[in-house]
Structure formats: structure tokens, C-alpha cells
Amino acid sequence: MSLVQLKTELRQELKLTPQLMQSMEVLQMTSQELLEYLSRQAEENPLLDQSDPPERAYEELRRQAGWIDGGVRDRATFTHEEGAPEAGAMDSALESLAAFLRDQIHRLRLPKPLTALCEYLAELVDGDGYLAQEDLDGLAAMKIPQALTDQALDTLQSLDPPGVGARSLSECLLLQLSRRDGADPVAMDVAARFLPELGRKHYAAIAQKLGITVEAVRRAEAVVASLEPHPGRAFQPAEPTVYVRPDVFVAELDGELKVILNEYYLPRVSVNDYYLRLLKSSDEKETKDYLRQKLRQAKWLLDSLDRRGSTLRRCAEAALEAQRPFFSGQTGDLAPMTLSSLAEGLALHPSTVSRAVRGKYLQCRQGTYPLRYFFSLPVSGGVSRQAAKQALLALVREEDRKRPYSDQDLSRLLADRGILLARRTVTKYRLELGLGSSAARKK
Template identity: 30%
Template sequence: MGMELTFNLTQEQRLVLTQQMQLSIKLLQMSNIDLVSYIEKEYMENPVLESQPNVGDGEVKLQDRYDYKEMIKYFESDNYGSQSYGNYDEEEVSPFTFISSKKTLKDYLHEQVLELNEDEYINCICDYIIENLDSRGYLDISLQDLCRELNISTEMGQKALEIIQKFEPYGIGARDLNECLIIQLNVKGILNEHLQMIVDEHLGDLAENKYVNIAKKLNITPQKAQEYGDIIKSLEPKPSRGFYTGDEVKFIIPDAEIRKIDGQYFIIMNEGVLPKLSINPLYKQIINEGADKCAQSYVKEKMGSALFLIKSIEQRKNTIYRVLEKILDKQLEYFDKGESYLKPMTLKEIAEELDVHESTVSRAIREKYILTSRGTVKIKDLFTMGIQSNENDEDIAVINIKKTIKQLIDSEDKKKPFSDQVICDELNKLKMNISRRTVAKYREEMGIKSSSKRKRF
């Protein structure tokens, strides 16, 4: 009986998100306040870390910097760059692990991922999407960008997102309010053509209880329109409500200051708020002596984790600084002369100039503030879409169009307030190429009522 050898080639799809990649993304989108809390937690749980008040550069840190670079080389050569530092033996668990803390939305969602009957690959994508949800529970970064970052197909990313959108609380993972409401109606099993149309086209009418308008458009009775309205108003527009998101923090710590000195602008990173992290020399000595192998292995693990944290914090600072450099370059007139000189600027433009993903810029400015001569400014507010002017094809910042709309409404005769069409005509006279529908959209975004509701008798 002969023996036959055969070779079978199989293709296995795997997604590996390194500890460093996860940590880098997590820290980049943190505000300064959240980062301080995270550093404090890591400091309490990792005995290798030393924390000092932030002091000026000078004689104190030169030797530590030299050791730091040498240790990075040491760990990279010993393959510690690929280790995971999330698993500890029972003896190594910090007592701080058992201190009760508020449950976050992301914690709750990650728990649901663990209960999925899916393979590790899909679970990993789901976890990654969860980490990119904003404080409302919405996915405010495009799915295409996430798929490019993970080097996966759009179909695979869509599958993972659809799984998350079935999680509780319902509405999670939506890209906007409309999708959030549709997800909830779907889950309840009551979505029909009329409810779909109201959510897609008539939320403005619904907010103002204009059930007669809705009834006419949908060819139903006002009573039925009101019944549908009651259903939609019972839904949750902010799925994260009830979970801890950090929104309770009412004060702001700017990440940087943009200051003019001798006619030139400088970006000064606010490093004083963060403790300076370094490696405790005692543990360096344990590694150098190499006496107790068990202790040496433990210290190597903790040191690798500490170095990852230090490097990631530095990378976060550098990314924010580079983004601010580009913003300063583009918005020089704004910092010089004020809000009316704010130019159109998008995340995509900054991302292309820095040769990074648009999502990286989005994370770098999320919940970040800068201190300027005009006060504390949210970085995200400096990004505005442009509308083209008829006259010279220059773009006009949306913020300036909104300002003009408000000025027109403030100056109107309240007995005969301007309609959106009249405002549109006035803006076009000022060479602002804008439609009546866009006027209505900007007016609503500013919380200004329609002309019929502004009228005074």
C-alpha cells in the first residue's frame, strides 16, 4: 500500500491590532483632563513608572533621556514591542482594579462583543469601531476611513457595524440622528413607509408640531401624523444617555496656546498639566544585574508597558502640534483680525498636507482647545466648509455666512420679519452663492425660528 504526501494551502484572514496602535489611538482622542486621569491610573498600577511635577528642561533629565533611548533599543531587540500588557497573573493584579468606577458606554459594548457568536476577526473589528464612537454613541468617523486603517474590505467593516447597531442601547453606532432613529424603529419592528418619510424629510416639521404639513405630504390624517410623531418623540436621540462619558466635566484645560511674540506666532504646548513620566532607576538596576530571572521577567513586562505609554503620549503631543502648525498657517488672518476672517478649512485638507488619515486629524482635534488672545477656542470650531462666491470663485467660510444671516435677522422689522427667500436674495447680492434651503438649514443650526414664529404683533 503506497503512501501519498499532499500539500494544502489555506488562506486565513486575521486582523492584528497591536497594543501600541490601540494605545496611540486611544490617547490621541483623549482630552487633557481624560489623559491626566488615565496617566494617574497607569501610575498606580505600574510600579516601574515614576511621576514628577513638570519641570523645565535642564540638568534634571539629560541622563534619563539617554537611558530611555537605550532601553527602547533593548526592548525592541528583545521582541518586547509585540507583547500584550493587558494580561496579568493573579498575584500581579493591582488592588486598584477592585475600586468601583462608573461604567462607560464602551465598557458595556465591549462586554456585548464578548457574547457574540462570531470569530475573533469580526470581534476585533467590532472592538475597534466601538473605540471610535463619540460621546453620544455615534460613529462620527467615516466607515471607509476605518476600513482603510484596518486594511479590510468595506463589506467586512459594514458587517461589523451592522452587528454593533443591534447592540443595546438601541441606536448605537449610527452616523447621524436620522440613522439613530431608524435603527430604533427597526429594532422595535414598527418601521414603515410613513415613519421612514417623517424621519428622512420632516423632522423639522415634527419638532415644531406641524402635523397638518406632515399629513398633507404623506396623504394621511393629522391625527395619524400626530400618532407617528408621538412614536418618534419617544425614541432616544442620544443612545449614550445614562452611561458615564466624561461629559460631567465642566471645566476646560487647553492643550496649547497660540501666542504672538514680537510679531510672530508660536505654538506653546500645555505640558504643565501632565505629570512627567520616567522609569524608576531601581527597576533599571534589576534588569542590569539580572539576578532573579522571575523578577527580571516581571520588570521587563512592566517596563515595556511603561515605555509604550511614554512614547504614545509623546506621539500624541507631536500629532496635535503638527495639526496646529497647519491650522496656524491657514488661519493667520483669523488669529490676527478675528472671527470674520476665518477661512474655509476641512479635515481632509489638513490630513492631505500632513500625509495622514482624515480620521487621525479628527481624533487629534476631538475635545481639544487652544488658548488665544481672544480667549479659549475649540479647535473643531476652526474647521468650516466653504461656499463659493459668484464673483471671483473664492470660498466664503460658513461661519461668516451664518454671521451675516444673524445680522440681517437682528436688523429686520419684527412686524414683518424676513423670509428665508428674502435672506437668500440679500446674501446673493453680497456675492454669497447660497440657496433658500441652505439659509433655512443655517438658521436652524443657529437656533433661530422661522419668520412666522419671529413675527411680533
């Protein structure tokens, strides 16, 4: 019996060709990534020519829409060279918290073993100024006497900034309070034993356990609030400034809202005529093969750029159509719109729409927003999630601070406005908006 069989099978397969992969890659690039990508491609492919975009078109747009940021065309604003420190920036190696602590340790002129251990602990202090208990436990495994460890820890915690070397928030606050003249014993008790209750504003419970008045607890809270919970914060390097370049503008031109792609910062990419003539006239096979390959790559890139611009424009135009009342200034609320519904309307795959809006920004008269901001899921009542959050925020701002609304009250009031949200959903949205509970909001 033969085990070899012949059969016919019909099936569909999707293969990712190099052209498709490049198109997908270019589609999801941010403006800065695309600018760097074009620069690399121009260096690798001699058939690609780059020329500066015309300035007149951008200036004409700015004349008609004066709110457009004047720094959009400044390329230097958006470039960053790795390893090149910004002028006037702090040298982290010389001005770090560990270096500051080591300098104080050297001035104390301690015995060598104690100095060495203090310097070692200074290196273990994290960016907030704390020591992990696990690191101290590791010293015992290194056969370091406990008495020497305790002495080094006391020395470290006596240094500036106050609170450095603490192993917990409570210890950090107590270290700072102990350095104050006439330290408040109530504040020290609260910092040592009742920080969780203080965070939940359970003043009556704290007052009952300490045998004091609620007013005394509130005074202690004010003292604790004046302390620094992150003593190493001043030594943390400032985060680099992140600049946002809008990919799309929505502006009113000639009395009509229109979508304008922000391609004014991109160089004009074209195929070099000299190499095209060389491809036709050259008799060398290797030269012709090389130029044909580079020509194909150049055409793939130009096609990918066209597809990116077309897809991004269609997505932005669909967002404009769905959110026209917002862009025209009639309301600050968004209409419900999802990626899947937009993809269906544009006859695109949802993943294509997701790639197109990833990391992209839209600038309009109201401000600059991530393009994804305009895709707000619907909630019960036919409004968007963004509109529900705005209504919730308005209720909290208008409430009586002496009798703030509970989450159940907020759910009922939103229902009166036609927005049906369960209490747990109200709690979720409240936390996302950075709003405290009714007890935390009470004055």
C-alpha cells in the same frame, strides 16, 4: 483526486499591536482623561516615575499672554470623586419633587387608600412635573376603581407647585390659570385650544375663531407667557459644572503667533533609575522578566505621549496657518478647511486627525473654542459655513423688525454678498442659529 492544494498568495494586512492600540487610545484622550490615565499607569507600573511640572515655564507664558486663564494649573478644579457630594449641594432624596408632594399629601390627612394612591402617583411624576397618560391607564389594569383614580389625580393637581400632575402642556397651563383670581377667559381659551397657533404667532386666525381682536389675543399671549411650562423645574438638581482645560494655546510671542501645547498640568513621566539598575544586576529570572515587561510598557507609554503631542501640535499649527486672519484679529470669519484636506496636507489618515482633535480645546485671545470649530466646511461662493452663518446673523440683526426678511429674501441678500445658499439651506442655518421665522421675528 486530491482536494489538498498548495498555492502562494501575496496580500497586505494591518494588525493592531498592543503598542498601536495604546497610541490610538492616548491620542484621542481629553486632558482630564489623560491625567487620570497617567495616574493609573503610575500605580500599576513601578518603573514609571511622576514629578510635578515646572511652574516657572507656565508663569513665563502667562506673563507674555495675560489672557490665559489662571485656573489652568489648578488640578483640584478638574477632579471629581464619585459619590462625594459637593459641599452645600441639594440632597435629591430629601428635596426632590416627589418628597415635596408626599409631604403635602400627609398634611391633608386623607383616607388611607387615597393617600397610598396619591403617593404612588407622586412617584410617577417626571422631572418636569408631568404625569404620563400611560401610567394612569396602567392603574385600570391594576383593578383600581376609576373614581378613586380621578380623586387621586384631582388631589395631586391641587398641590404645589401649580400645574404639577398635568398630562399635557395645555392642561398644565390651565391648572395654573384656574388658581388665579379673576382668571382671564381668553387666556384659558387660547391655552386650551390654540397653543400651536400661538407658537406660530397666527394671531389673526385665533382672533377670527374666538371672535375677538388681535390685541386681545396678544394680551392673552402675555398671560400665557407668564406661566411655568415646567412646574417641576425648581426641584431638578443643578447640572454639575463642566470645566474646560485648553489643550493648546495660540499666543503672540516675540511678535509672532505660535502654538503652545498645554502640558503644564501634566506630570513629567520618566523611567525609574533604581529599577533599571535592578534589571541589570538581578539574577532572578522571574524578576528580570517582570521588569522587562514593565519597561516595555513604560517605553510604549512614553512613545504614545510623544506621538500625541506631536500630532496635536501639527494639527493646531495647520489650523493656525489656515485661520491666521482670525487669530491675528483681522476678521471673525473662518476660512474653509476640512479634516480631509488637513489630513492630506499633514500626510496623515483622516481618522488620525479626527482622533487628535476629538474633545480638544484651543484657547486664544478671542476665547476658548473646540478644536473642531476651526474645521468649517466650504459652501458655494468659496466661504466657510461659519462665515455664511455669521453673514446670515448680521442680516437678521440689521433687518427692519416691522418687515423682517423671509428665508428667500435672506438667500437673495446673501447672494449679493457672494454667498450662494439655497432657501432651504438658509432655513437650516437659521434654525441652527436659534433664529425664528420671519413671522416669529416680526414686531
